[in-house]
Amino acid sequence: MDTAKPRLALLRSMTDEHVLRTLMRRERATRAEIAAATGISKPTISDSVRRLTESGLLVDTGERTTGRGRIGSYYSLATDIGAALVVEIAPHGVAGEAVDAFGAVLARTSTPLDRDAGEARTAQVLAEVAGTLAGQVTGGLRTAVVSAADPVDRRTGALVHLPDAPFLVGELAPVPLLAPHVDGPVLVDNDVNWAARAEMAGGRATGVRDFVYLHLGEGLGCAVVSDGEVRRGHGGLAGEIAHLYTAGPGGRAMPFTEVFAGLGLRRPSSTAIDVAALRTAVTGAAAASPRAVLATAVCGALLAAISLVDPEIAVLGGDWGPDLVPDVAARLAGEARHVPVVAARVTDPHLTGARATAVERLRAAIVATTAVSATATPAR
Amino acid sequence: MDTAKPRLALLRSMTDEHVLRTLMRRERATRAEIAAATGISKPTISDSVRRLTESGLLVDTGERTTGRGRIGSYYSLATDIGAALVVEIAPHGVAGEAVDAFGAVLARTSTPLDRDAGEARTAQVLAEVAGTLAGQVTGGLRTAVVSAADPVDRRTGALVHLPDAPFLVGELAPVPLLAPHVDGPVLVDNDVNWAARAEMAGGRATGVRDFVYLHLGEGLGCAVVSDGEVRRGHGGLAGEIAHLYTAGPGGRAMPFTEVFAGLGLRRPSSTAIDVAALRTAVTGAAAASPRAVLATAVCGALLAAISLVDPEIAVLGGDWGPDLVPDVAARLAGEARHVPVVAARVTDPHLTGARATAVERLRAAIVATTAVSATATPAR
DNA sequence: GGCATTTAGGCAACACTCCTTACTAGGATG
DNA sequence: CATCCTAGTAAGGAGTGTTGCCTAAATGCC
Known part of the structure; x- marks a missing residue:
């Protein structure tokens, strides 16, 4: 049963929760202010504040209201x-x-x-x-x-x-x-x-309930956001896209991570991507080719995400992800299904x-x- | 604010909900039975039943208890x-x-x-x-x-x-x-x-909170279940995998749907898969090759799903999906990441x-x- | 300076919900 | 026929939240 048993204590704890959450948003408030903010009557708020003060969750800050009217006492969350x-x-x-x-x-x-x-x-x-x-x-x-x-x-x-x-x-x-x-x-x-959660709460994906965040750095990763939540999958490995099949050099199907091996963009004796070498290859004037290969490979990974999770947008983050936004966006636009591609915004x-x-x-x-x-x- | 305002009427409606949900599970019950099933006291249940009867949601069935003790009245949901x-x-x-x-x-x-x-x-x-x-x-x-x-x-x-x-x-x-x-x-x-929801509630995915259901019939589709819910994506197109890049004949990367075009397994002048032709090609003795190509292509689609949603299992359904379970399972077992592959069970x-x-x-x-x-x- | 105004807070009465504790009703059981 | 057993009821109580009125005290206007 998902509905709790109806008890009077339930109402009381709901009132206490309203009071606490109000003081988590406001730092300090008088009982009258809490009543106005919550829509709950003043006597009820007074009771709740007394309870919570006695149990140590709230404290009278000692501050008093100034201005017209009777002086009120400010309460806030206990410091401990x-x-x-x-x-x-x-x-x-x-x-x-x-x-x-x-x-x-x-x-x-x-x-x-x-x-x-x-x-x-x-x-x-x-x-x-x-x-x-x-x-x-x-x-x-x-x-x-x-x-x-x-x-x-x-x-x-x-x-x-x-x-x-x-x-x-x-x-x-x-x-x-x-x-x-x-x-x-x-x-x-x-x-x-x-x-991805950071981009969702104030970044490029603010208010977006379905999107993917592609992390392109030393490693390859992806966050999948569906219905407003990051989905982690059964074992927590959702979005680990290193082995996703995509298009590599010459149009061959290969795991995403092997595209970098094929381009010689891995750190020596490691599976990590050599970010410095990759940037050089990508920014070099004569280096149109690896850049196009990378854009195509990223695009293949994005298409998989588009097919499977139907995002509203795709956010590219990581050390070199934002650099490739224009290429990937252009490449993706030619596909049957595509979405806006944007660079991550949140720092840290x-x-x-x-x-x-x-x-x-x-x-x-x-x-x-x-x-x-x-x-x-x-x-x- | 996600917590409702604490009001006495809230408790009352919670009681009514308990009564109604009990009678949705039990077909008929006396007030004492409802009280025992919900843990709510008999007088409270009596009040609620009276309210709900007056508002027309419940009816006294006219049936009476037999056996020792005072005779009780059975109530049930109103027929209208x-x-x-x-x-x-x-x-x-x-x-x-x-x-x-x-x-x-x-x-x-x-x-x-x-x-x-x-x-x-x-x-x-x-x-x-x-x-x-x-x-x-x-x-x-x-x-x-x-x-x-x-x-x-x-x-x-x-x-x-x-x-x-x-x-x-x-x-x-x-x-x-x-x-x-x-x-x-x-x-x-x-x-x-x-x-997929049917498989989750009594089929091969009973109790599984993260899985994918691959539909392989005239069309290609996939249901993505994360955290116990089918995820539909921004526009409802999550799982439309026709354009997912996978491995086709000769190891070339191509959209899933084009694999069938390449094998000549489409209905004449249509994008629909010719299921009859496909089954013939797959069951024919000399036809090891198209079967392997299909298994590889399906495996590529599954790998994308494994990478992006990390399912606990993969269920194959549709007209010809279950036929390919052994091949796909064997092919997938050779990959770096794999999951159990099972055939759909629910009929209709x-x-x-x-x-x-x-x-x-x-x-x-x-x-x-x-x-x-x-x-x-x-x-x- | 005097006084109306304004505002936080307290108090009492009330309405309502659920619970406990009896108690009643009335057929089964022996 | 006495006893047991059980559904339902009645009465009282505890505990909510709300309304309305009151007080206290500072402000602002005249």
């Missing part, structure tokens, strides 16, 4: 209500933030890493970042959201290595590493998905996307403190 | 509470059903059509089927769910013709055609998506899938009769 951890794990380093329920960044830290620092070192740095930030917030970390530059197993949150794709961060399991510092759930997803999209989700989840955790439990009492 | 229309539009004819809130089929009718009956004739038959069924149910048709053997525009519900794909049913707009006979919303989706999947959704939507419409409106009263 907790924070959320946001972490970005990339081959070049680990960056972390602690954000509060308003979305404000309370603390920030980052540690650079050598390209081949190794998994043990990365794990150590990740734990250090979490520990540092946990020590800087009152109320502790109540949830964590992690962006990792590798595919993520949806169930365990661990990073996974796909054959013929670069393993940038390496064998790493963020969930157990963060558990000592975070008192709550840890959500791990790959950086491409976070970038991985942290930006993860931050918004972290705030959401922190807010949900706070609200859940007062929510009536959904477990129905056994029938008699 | 309405029904849902389920229609399947295919090139070979139009089939329709009227189903009640229990999922029982109240009436059924079908009209065969010639292959080239034309759109006007199809529209006429559709309206006739709806009119016939509307006249056979008390309470009228409160919603309709339509399965059509062509791509469907998600916003308008109209059938659309994609280039280089067969247009089996033709230019048809079911929504305005059904409007005179249905007092409520009309949902149109293509037959492949309904088949289009009506089966649509029926379940129709019942769901009918139930929701009935419950909405009593629900408190979500529109908050303006703040004062």
